[in-house]
Amino acid sequence: MAELPLRIFFPGKLVTGNGTFEQLIDDVVALQPTKVFIVTIDPLQKIIDTFTAKLTAQKIKCVTDTSIVAEPSFSDFETLMKKVTPFNPDVVIGIGGGSVLDIAKLVAAQLENEQQLREYVGIGLLKGRKKKLICVPATSGTGSEVSPNAIFVDDADNQKKGIISPYLVPDIVYVDPLLTVSVPPAITAATGMDALTHCLEAYTNKFALPFIDLFAYEGMRLIAAYIETAVKDGSNINAREKVAMGSLYGGFCLGPVNTAAVHALSYPLGSMYHLAHGLSNAVLLPYVMEYNIVAAVDRYADVAVALGCIREADAWTTAKAGVEKIKELNKACGIPTTLKEVGVKEETIPQMASEAMKIQRLLKNNPREITEQDAVAIFKSAF
Numbered sequence: 001m002a003e004l005p006l007r008i009f010f011p012g013k014l015v016t017g018n019g020t021f022e023q024l025i026d027d028v029v030a031l032q033p034t035k036v037f038i039v040t041i042d043p044l045q046k047i048i049d050t051f052t053a054k055l056t057a058q059k060i061k062c063v064t065d066t067s068i069v070a071e072p073s074f075s076d077f078e079t080l081m082k083k084v085t086p087f088n089p090d091v092v093i094g095i096g097g098g099s100v101l102d103i104a105k106l107v108a109a110q111l112e113n114e115q116q117l118r119e120y121v122g123i124g125l126l127k128g129r130k131k132k133l134i135c136v137p138a139t140s141g142t143g144s145e146v147s148p149n150a151i152f153v154d155d156a157d158n159q160k161k162g163i164i165s166p167y168l169v170p171d172i173v174y175v176d177p178l179l180t181v182s183v184p185p186a187i188t189a190a191t192g193m194d195a196l197t198h199c200l201e202a203y204t205n206k207f208a209l210p211f212i213d214l215f216a217y218e219g220m221r222l223i224a225a226y227i228e229t230a231v232k233d234g235s236n237i238n239a240r241e242k243v244a245m246g247s248l249y250g251g252f253c254l255g256p257v258n259t260a261a262v263h264a265l266s267y268p269l270g271s272m273y274h275l276a277h278g279l280s281n282a283v284l285l286p287y288v289m290e291y292n293i294v295a296a297v298d299r300y301a302d303v304a305v306a307l308g309c310i311r312e313a314d315a316w317t318t319a320k321a322g323v324e325k326i327k328e329l330n331k332a333c334g335i336p337t338t339l340k341e342v343g344v345k346e347e348t349i350p351q352m353a354s355e356a357m358k359i360q361r362l363l364k365n366n367p368r369e370i371t372e373q374d375a376v377a378i379f380k381s382a383f
């Protein structure tokens with residue numbers, strides 16, 4: 001493992017715990033805004049209405065938007081900016097899943113910014129943010145609430161593009177597991193396995209860092225132990241809380257270390273088949289693990305133990321048990337086990353492999369090198 005200098009940007013304030021969302025109003029009022037813009041989702045409308053009523057009572061103008069229902073595109077963002085720019089809020093709040101949080105982060109950065117979106121797509125190109133940014137996750141998956149990343153689909157070439165900048169890390173973050181209770185089982189499963197993938201890919205990363213290993217290991221342990229319960233009994237507050245914390249830990253992994261081949265190979269599934277990001281990662285995860293073990297067997301043995309497997313006499317046997325454990329978790333959570341089951345056509349595998357090769361910013365992190373032919377082989381094994 002090559003070790004890079006540790007650079008981690010934590011949010012200015014992080015509040016976690018059941019029912020903590022009710023305290024957010026005090027933090028917003030303390031910022032003394034005249035106008036607040038909230039990006040959210042329809043299922044949370046009742047909660048949001050109560051929240052905005054309290055703000056309005058404090059003479060704070062509120063505008064809400066629920067237009068983001070899937071992974072956002074550049075054009076979704078531009079459409080939203082036409083609505084937000086004349087309003088010009090002092091504070092932008094994202095309350096929802098990863099797509100909502102990602103777009104809220106970018107809205108806050110774009111307001112009163114002379115840079116245009118195209119100028120800061122990539123790593124470290126955004127020059128600043130003038131508006132206050134608050135993120136509140138309502139799913140346990142992306143970790144976007146504490147990461148410096150926002151992922152968008154570029155309409156020009158249908159590719160997912162990343163905007164990565166410390167200016168995208170929010171000022172205030174509230175993680176209230178009670179907001180995730182109403183999330184349906186399939187979304188709980190896919191987002192939870194996505195969060196587990198963040199942790200697993202950080203821990204086995206070519207550029208893994210000891211400080212981040214702490215978050216990655218504990219995130220894997222929590223999610224593996226509680227995801228099945230959270231999926232099968234959504235009202236189980238303890239399970240929701242543990243998975244939410246695991247997701248948060250995964251978010252901390254995304255800045256300093258980031259993900260690797262699972263995410264890179266899942267991108268074409270999103271762009272070509274419009275598969276949900278978390279589902280793509282969950283399906284591919286065990287197959288990429290199998291490919292990678294030979295290059296990082298001790299790390300993958302640690303992963304297996306974090307997932308709840310017994311440490312066997314040799315690392316290889318332990319590591320292989322970890323792959324089987326992920327397959328079992330997927331099955332228990334109702335996640336398809338092959339690409340065929342999610343509608344991928346075998347003849348598109350070469351194109352998918354070619355598209356995945358463009359995601360070098362993630363592939364370079366993988367413990368084992370992946371060529372285009374290797375990508376074809378992994379997709380075929382997953383088929």
